[in-house]
Amino acid sequence: MTLRYDHASGSEKTYDTVNPAAPSETVGRYAIPDEAETAAIITRANAAAAEWARVPGLERGQRLNAFLDAVVARVDEIAEAITLEQGKILAEAKAEILKGCAEGRFMVGEAARMGATPIADGRPNFSNQILRRPRGVIFCISPWNFPAMTPLRKMCPAIAFGNAVIMKPSQFTPAASFLLEEIARAHLPAHLYQNAMISGRAASEVIAKGDIQGVSFTGSVEVGRLVYSAAAQNLIPVQLELGGKNAAILSDTDDLAGAVQQIAAAAFQTGGQRCTAISRVLVQRDLAKQASALLAERADAITLGSGMADGVQMGPLCNLPHWDGVCANTAKAIDEGSIALAGGGAAEGAGAEGGYFFRPTILGNVAHDSTASQVEIFGPVLSVLEYDTFDQAMEMLNGTEFGLTSALFSNNNAHVQRFLKESNNGMLHVNHGTIPDNNMPFGGIKNSGVGAYSVGPTAVNFYTSEHAAYVTW
Template identity: 50%
Template sequence: MYTFHSLIDGEWQAGTGEAFATFNPAAPDETVGTYRATSADGIGAALDAARLGQARWAAYPPAERARLLNRFLDAVEQQTEAIAHAVTLEQGKPLAEGRGETGKALREARFMAGEAVRSHGGVVPAQKPGCRNMVLRRPRGVIAAITPWNFPVLTPMRKIAPALAHGNAIVLKPSELTPAAACLIAEAARGILPDGVMQILQGGGSVGGALVSDRRVHGVTFTGSVATGKAIYAAAAGSLAELSLELGGKNAVVINDTDDLDGCLDQVVGAAFQCAGQRCTAISRVIVAAGMHDAVADGLRARAEAVVLGSGQDPATTMGPLINREQLERVAGFVDRARAEGAAVLTGGGHARVEACPGGHFYQPTVLTDVTPGMEAAREEIFGPVLTVTPYRDFDQALSILNDVDYGLTSSLFSNDAALIQRFLDESDNGMLHVNHGTVPDDHMPFGGIKSSGVGAYSVGPSAVQFYTTEHSAYVKQAGG
């Protein structure tokens, strides 16, 4: 059982706030971890330690920061199995997914470590004789990070690595549903990174609210729901802290034509049902040319019915449970309301009983047809293993359906038509665009969305420097000039 406390100034300190526990979603009666929320005094101590630690860390030469960051990442990599097991026990995803999540997090983090020694400023020709103009970047300062329960390794590392690479200190509050993986990551940093550079707070929304509204915080990075993102936006406004918010998605794939339908559908289903559909980049809408509708629907049904539900610890499992009872009922409610609106359940559509995991929070992989663009299931983020299928008559209508939602995170097009591909790249209202493959991003590319899916600079990639540093215009008058 995990019993981590708050990590403040390099030491695990027992909190004095409310006690809470985590549970195995596949066996909800099994307690996985016991924790105690960080008190107000603990939050203040963490921020004070971060301020001092950041000043020391920023003074390190960038190459030294990169070296120490890579040593830390090596230590995390050595703990891959322990971290993956923590993910499976608290979040529920298959162990293979937990290992894969850890591996991807490390690949992204190693790229971001390299950002410490890449050029992000420059020399600009001056207007005045005898002068030299430069654009400089400095560490932003103390970064507050709040991360969700669905990717307990990847999302914290997407904030830790760029923050440290650019010379900041980070105060991280992981989700109270899945904190163990972040604690194992922080433990790996002890003895490598200077004290105060990385702090871990425990607790729920009240701890997060106190953290992001504190004037000692210079930047707030959050991944989670739109509703919580709006609350964080408001809380951070008092101190005018810089924001980077990665919010929800209602992601679609447009299937117009393909010479490899099986390969196309394999990627769609992988993107839809990984993490039981509980991921911001999950494909949840299939917008398909009318002539391909039946073949696509049949292929999706066959693949959904081949999914093996079970405990993430069982190697045979290909999809684990939903995180908790509340999420299970939320997904079921979406499907029930879709039925009431006229959608047809092609397969799935209900709670699933897994004999080896009685009481587990399992929902059947579900494909809904006869879904029109105005239905709730086609517009709102379900965050579960549910795919909707909607036909279109021409590409103008496909783009209209694709873009007529509040979200703008990621989208995909399958087509061999160069003109349609160019239109998709020009007209899809999403931050990430994929052509002829699913929605899995590369490790070094900017990650984020537009519209209700994001605010501020993207999480990783070269553009992350815009959030993790401040920009300064410098004018140097040469002596005697």
């Protein structure tokens, strides 16, 4: 067997990855560090952080930009690694890398300012300053759905602000992060970016007891709670990016087909395996029949297949446990009374050997308190809920445990203003899908996030510590 990615030479404990479009194909093999090796990674990271913090900030930015240039130069290679392990189509894999690099370049500029805040002196012959310093070592836990963008989203601000990074990539999709580490070794100081393919239990030990100064996690609410609890034992700051059950309100529009196009794109990109995917559309009852028909038509037109193949619009789900969960939750939703207007289950022949394919699904007749409306299925499943009044729409919009992102399609200014004031989500979109810009804060509230957002001007609050300084003469 020839492995595409072999990072396990001489290691006793290893983990294999497979191609979700053809699970009999082993793609990569990775070493699992033991306790002593993990401790050595942390020691090296602390030494690298101390040296890096002494490098002038502008030089740090220049070197990080050189690293990003090298990532862009190898974008096709990294995209292939993503598609082979995660399953998404090559175009989406390439797009996530380029977006991660664009966000990283913005953070270089933010780090050049280091969160500087002008402040008046309080007493004669005094100079008051608010200083910020790198924290040290940031331990990052990355999910399987964006194997390059999420590591870049975490490492770029961390390194730009003067920290070192230990990355725990997902066991399902580590190849991209190992390629990033290879590029980092050529452009950044040794050990500034290191991968650690440790287990969840070992990661909890690192967070609770390790010599680290912050933890950034992207993943489920359930695991996020465990990370938060472990970090409390070590009294270190957390940055948690968790799940979502994001809704788009379709209130009124002079371009229903255009609104549906944006909603469908936001629902089905990456097979719906995005925390910011629209998974509920709340439709004013007079528009519901027509909107549902257009959504079903779009879902039925999507071509499934290997992400490596030309003409394919959606690849498989990432892994077998997740595919099983999407199948089970969708079946439960239908058992509860939801109606499959399109899709509704696994693609014909899908499964262990046939690939983890799931048909793009539109569910109608969805009750607000049902599985289809409340559970983050995290697949290509879009639920249509009908409402009569805008009060009902806002109540449904906010009526979940999540608060990540939301959208409103309306030409009614009163509805727009109310949405901006009352949507209990970290990110708000009016008359477009839930695609964030590179310079804007990314994060959520309620059970969708804790701590400073990951990119944008406020990321400095997580990646640096704050110090009030007084100088007198």
